[in-house]
Amino acid sequence: MGQIRTIDLVKVLLRSFYIQSTWNAERLLGLGFCFCLIPIARRLFSDKHALVDFLQRHLDFFNSHPYMATYALGAIANIEEQAITKNWEDKRPISVFKTRVIGPLGAIGDTLFWQLIRPALGLIAVVLLYFIGIGGTVIYFILYNFFHLGVRINGLFDSYSKGFDIVRDLSLRGTQKYFDILKYICASFLGAELVIIMSKIVHETSSWKGLFVFALAAMVSYLLVRRRKITIDLLIVIIVCSSIIIGMII
Amino acid sequence: MDFFPEILLISFIGGMVAVDTASGRQVMISQPVVACPIIGLIFGEPQLGLLLGILLELPWLINIPMGGVHGSAGNLGAVVATALAIFLKKKDMNTENIIVIISIMYSLAISRVGSNLVEYMRKANLTLIHLADDAANQADFKRITRLNMIGLFYSFILGLGLVFVGYSLGILILPPITTFVHKDFDLAFGLAKYGLLGSGVGAVATLFITKKTKWYLIIPFSVGVLIFVLFLIF
Numbered sequence: 170m171g172q173i174r175t176i177d178l179v180k181v182l183l184r185s186f187y188i189q190s191t192w193n194a195e196r197l198l199g200l201g202f203c204f205c206l207i208p209i210a211r212r213l214f215s216d217k218h219a220l221v222d223f224l225q226r227h228l229d230f231f232n233s234h235p236y237m238a239t240y241a242l243g244a245i246a247n248i249e250e251q252a253i254t255k256n257w258e259d260k261r262p263i264s265v266f267k268t269r270v271i272g273p274l275g276a277i278g279d280t281l282f283w284q285l286i287r288p289a290l291g292l293i294a295v296v297l298l299y300f301i302g303i304g305g306t307v308i309y310f311i312l313y314n315f316f317h318l319g320v321r322i323n324g325l326f327d328s329y330s331k332g333f334d335i336v337r338d339l340s341l342r343g344t345q346k347y348f349d350i351l352k353y354i355c356a357s358f359l360g361a362e363l364v365i366i367m368s369k370i371v372h373e374t375s376s377w378k379g380l381f382v383f384a385l386a387a388m389v390s391y392l393l394v395r396r397r398k399i400t401i402d403l404l405i406v407i408i409v410c411s412s413i414i415i416g417m418i419i
Numbered sequence: 420m421d422f423f424p425e426i427l428l429i430s431f432i433g434g435m436v437a438v439d440t441a442s443g444r445q446v447m448i449s450q451p452v453v454a455c456p457i458i459g460l461i462f463g464e465p466q467l468g469l470l471l472g473i474l475l476e477l478p479w480l481i482n483i484p485m486g487g488v489h490g491s492a493g494n495l496g497a498v499v500a501t502a503l504a505i506f507l508k509k510k511d512m513n514t515e516n517i518i519v520i521i522s523i524m525y526s527l528a529i530s531r532v533g534s535n536l537v538e539y540m541r542k543a544n545l546t547l548i549h550l551a552d553d554a555a556n557q558a559d560f561k562r563i564t565r566l567n568m569i570g571l572f573y574s575f576i577l578g579l580g581l582v583f584v585g586y587s588l589g590i591l592i593l594p595p596i597t598t599f600v601h602k603d604f605d606l607a608f609g610l611a612k613y614g615l616l617g618s619g620v621g622a623v624a625t626l627f628i629t630k631k632t633k634w635y636l637i638i639p640f641s642v643g644v645l646i647f648v649l650f651l652i653f
Binding site: 186187189190191192193194195196199200201203204207210211217220221224225228235236279283284285287288289291292294295298299302303305306309310313314317349352353354355356357359360361362363364365366367368370374378379380382383384385386387388389390391392394395401402404405406408409411412413414415416417 | 441442443444445446447448450452453456457460465469472473476477478479480481482483484493520523524527530531541542544545547548551552554555556557558560563564566567568569570571574604606607608609610611613614615616617618619620621622623624625626627628629631632633635636637638639640643644646647
C-alpha cells in the first residue's frame with residue numbers, strides 16, 4: 170500500500186473527462202466513477218480481495234454534474250486513504266458519503282453551468298460572432314473552459330485535501346446567493362445584448378421589418394418556453410413558418 | 420474537396436461532436452458557435468458557418484441535461500445543417516437565406532432522430548455496466564477501462580452514423596426542394612433568420628428573467644435603446 174501522490178490525482182483528473190461515457194438508467198455514472206478511481210486503486214491496494222471490494226463499491230449508483238464529479242472523486246480518494254491508514258473495519262461511511270453528495274453536486278453543477286455560464290457565454294459568443302467573426306468562437310472557447318477546467322481542477326484538489334469536510338462547501342443554500350448575483354449579471358448582459366443585436370438587425374436590413382420579426386419571435390418564445398408548453402424543435406418550426414408568412418404579407 | 424472525403428470528414432466531425440455533447444471531455448467544441456464556424460472554415464464558407472453558429476446556438480441552450488433527461492440532439496443537427504447549407508450554396512441552388520432556412524428545418528428532423536438514438540445507446544450502456552461487474556470481481560482494471568471507452572465509442576459511432584446518413588439523405592432530398600422555392604421569397608426567408616435569432620434570445624431569457632431580476636434586464640435595455648435612438652438622431 171502506498172500514499173496517494175499528485176500524479177495519481179492528475180490521472181484521476183484526466184480520466185474524469187470521460188466519467189459520463191457509459192451513462193445508463195440503472196447506475197448513471199457508476200462505471201465512469203469507478204473508471205476514474207482506478208489510479209487510486211492501483212496506488213492504495215495490493216491485496217486482491219480489498220481491491221475487488223473497492224471496485225464493487227465504486228461501480229455502484231452515482232450521479233453528478235460531470236464537471237462537479239471531481240469534488241466527489243477527490244474526497245473519495247482522501248477517504249479511502251484514511252480508511253486504510255486508520256484501519257476502518259466498516260466501509261459503509263464511504264458509500265453514505267457518495268450518496269450524500271449526489272444531490273448537491275448535481276444541483277450546483279446544473280445551475281452554475283447549464284443554466285448560467287453556458288447560456289450567458291452563448292449569448293456573448295453570438296454577439297462576438299456577429300462583430301468579430303471566428304475570433305468570437307476562440308474567445309467563447311477560452312472563457313468557457315477557464316470556468317470549466319477551473320471547477321474540475323479546484324474540485325479535485327480541494328476535496329482531496331478536505332475529505333469528508335467538503336460536504337460543508339457543497340451546500341446549495343450557501344451557494345444560492347452567488348447564483349442570484351450571477352443571475353442579475355446575466356440579466357443585465359441580456360438587456361445590453363438585446364440592444365446590440367437589435368441595432369445590428371436595423372443596420373443590416375435598413376428597415377424595421379427584421380426588428381419587428383425579431384422582437385415578436387423573442388416575446389412569443391419567451392412566453393411559450395416559460396410556460397413549458399412547447400419543445401424547442403416545434404418552437405423553431407412555428408417561429409420560422411410564421412416569420413416567412415409575415416415576410417410575405419408585409 | 421471531393422465528395423467522398425468530404426462526407427467522411429463531416430461524419431467524423433459529427434462523431435466528435437456527439438462525444439463532446441454528452442459522453443466525453445465536454446469542452447464545448449460541440450456547441451454550434453464553435454462547431455459551425457469550424458465546419459465553415461474547413462469547407463471554404465466561413466461566413467456561412469458563422470451565420471449558422473449564430474442562429475443555432477441559442478435555441479438549444481434551454482435543453483438542459485438535468486438528471487438523466489436528454490433533449491433533442493441539436494448539436495448534431497447543427498453540424499448537418501451547416502454542411503448541407505455549404506453544399507447547397509456551392510452548387511448555387513438558391514439564395515443564401517433560402518438555403519440556410521431549408522437546411523435548418525431539415526436538421527430538426529435529424530436532431531429528433533438523434534435524440535431517440537441516444538436513448539438506445541443508453542440502453543446499450545446497461546450491458547457494459549453488467550460486464551464491468553464481472554471485471555470488478557476479477558479486479559481487472561484494463562477491462563473496466565476498456566468497457567468505459569466502449570461507451571465513448573458508441574457515442575462516436577452514433578454521431579458519425581447519424582451525420583453520415585443525415586448529410587447523404589439531405590444531398591438527395593434538399594436540392595429539388597431548394598430549387599423549387601422561388602427566389603422572390605428571399606426577403607421572407609431572410610426575415611425568418613431574425614425570427615430564429617429572436618426565438619433563441621427569448622428562450623434563453625427564460626433562464627435569467629424572474630420577478631427579482633427583471634429590472635436588471637429592463638434598465639440596461641432602456642439605457643441602450645436611448646443611446647441608440649440618440650445616436651440615430653444626432
